[in-house]
Amino acid sequence: MSNRDARPKLQGKIAVGCKGVTKTFGTGNSAVHALRGIDLEVRTNELMMLVGPSGCGKTTLISVIAGVLRRDGGECTVFDQDYNLMSEDKTTSFRGMNIGFVFQAFNLIPSLTTAENVATPLIINGMKPKPAVAKAREMLDRVGFDDRMMRSFPPDLSGGQQQRVAIARALVHGPRFIVCDEPTSALDGETGHKVMELLRRLGCVENRALVVVTHDSRIYKFADRIATMEDGRITTVVDSAADLKVISQKTI
Numbered sequence: 644m645s646n647r648d649a650r651p652k653l654q655g656k657i658a659v660g661c662k663g664v665t666k667t668f669g670t671g672n673s674a675v676h677a678l679r680g681i682d683l684e685v686r687t688n689e690l691m692m693l694v695g696p697s698g699c700g701k702t703t704l705i706s707v708i709a710g711v712l713r714r715d716g717g718e719c720t721v722f723d724q725d726y727n728l729m730s731e732d733k734t735t736s737f738r739g740m741n742i743g744f745v746f747q748a749f750n751l752i753p754s755l756t757t758a759e760n761v762a763t764p765l766i767i768n769g770m771k772p773k774p775a776v777a778k779a780r781e782m783l784d785r786v787g788f789d790d791r792m793m794r795s796f797p798p799d800l801s802g803g804q805q806q807r808v809a810i811a812r813a814l815v816h817g818p819r820f821i822v823c824d825e826p827t828s829a830l831d832g833e834t835g836h837k838v839m840e841l842l843r844r845l846g847c848v849e850n851r852a853l854v855v856v857t858h859d860s861r862i863y864k865f866a867d868r869i870a871t872m873e874d875g876r877i878t879t880v881v882d883s884a885a886d887l888k889v890i891s892q893k894t895i
Contacts (some may be wrong), residue, residue: 646727647750649775655686655687655688655689655852656687656850657684657685657686657687658685658686658687658721658722658819658820659683659684659685659708659720659721659820659851659854660683660684660718660719660853661681661682661683661684661704661707661708661718661719662682662717662718662747663680663681663682663716663717663718663720663858664678664680664681664682664683664704664707664714664716664717664718664720665679665680665706665714665715665716665717666678666703666714666715666717667715669784670686676777677700677721677875678699678703678704678707678714678874678875679875679876680699680717680876681702681704681717681875681876681877682877683870683877683880685708685820685852685854686829686852687819687849687850687851688847688848688849688850688851688852689847689848689852689853689867689868690842690843690847690854690855690862690866690867691852691853691854691855691866691867691868691869691870692854692855692856692857692859692862692865692866692868692869692870693705693854693855693856693869693870693872694856694857694858694863694869694870694872695736695872695873695878697819697858699872699874699875700872700874700875700876701709701856701872702824702856704743704872705822705824705854705856707719707736708721708822708824708854709742709744710726710734710737710742711738713726714726714727714728717821720777721742721820722741722819722820723759723788723853724737724743726823732747732813738836739764739767739768739816740768740816740818741818741819742818742819742820742821742822743764743813743814743816743818743820743821744813744821744824745806745809745810745811745813745821745822745823745824745826745842746809746824746837747828747829748825749797749806749808749809750809751797751805751808751812752797753790753796753797753798754796755785755796755797756793756794756795756796757788757792757793757794757795757796757797757800757808757871758776758779758780758783758794758815759776759779760775760779760792760797760808760812761779761780761782761783761808761811761815762775762778762779762815762817763786763812764777764812764813765778765815765816766816770788770816776859779811779812779815780816782810782815783811783812785842785845786808786810786845787807788804788807788808788813792804801834802829802830803830803834803837803838805820806815806826806827806829806830806834806838807838807841809826809837810826810841810842810845810891811829811888813876814845814846818851819844819850819851819852820852820853820854821851821852821853821854821855822849822856823842823853823854823856823857824856825856825857825858825859826838826839826842826855826857827839827857827859827862828857828858828859828879829860832861835859835861835862836861836862837850839862839865840865840870842865843865847867848885867882868880868881868882869881869882
């Protein structure tokens with residue numbers, strides 16, 4: 644039984660809907676067409692992996708979906724909301740309440756304890772520091788941290804431990820859409836698998852969607868579906884474990 648098949652599959656609702664999405668940087672002869680008509684759906688209760696060679700547009704696509712970049716054309720909704728119809732302030736507010744980020748480089752603040760790092764999204768969203776840290780500690784407990792580790796600083800933690808802190812920070816404010824950018828690339832195989840098991844357990848739940856951008860073929864088996872990108876386009880979307888070997892042969 645695969646890691647994916649071990650979890651009962653529920654038919655989720657459409658969390659992200661992209662149709663004909665385009666994004667170009669620059670103009671004239673120097674223009675870079677990063678997205679060339681992207682069609683993609685991401686459903687709740689699933690882990691969608693986005694794979695493809697460097698420079699194919701993966702980071703641009705997740706930046707558009709997360710509201711960090713504005714698309715140039717096409718349609719894109721996240722839980723029925725369209726960033727292009729929002730003001731910058733409303734986009735920032737929506738992103739702060741509904742989007743969680745797990746970064747490749749962890750992006751933890753070295754001068755803050757792990758609990759304080761995890762509390763930052765709550766404080767940004769208006770929660771007072773003391774209850775924010777208390778809620779952060781609850782989230783850290785769910786990722787396996789004891790009291791001593793919660794009081795530790797990021798430089799004192801291993802790479803796998805730092806990634807668990809980053810996951811806790813991404814989930815602490817209850818986002819409905821989670822974006823993970825290369826969450827296992829800096830980790831050894833065993834630690835990477837533990838991180839993916841944690842993401843599946845905490846991230847793939849009803850009314851929540853999870854997208855993982857990765858070059859790491861070791862973790863493909865954790866996906867419900869895999870979308871491959873090339874030259875700014877989605878080329879294939881597969882949902883069968885039997886297709887994972889084919890995908891790994893086509894990606895870098």
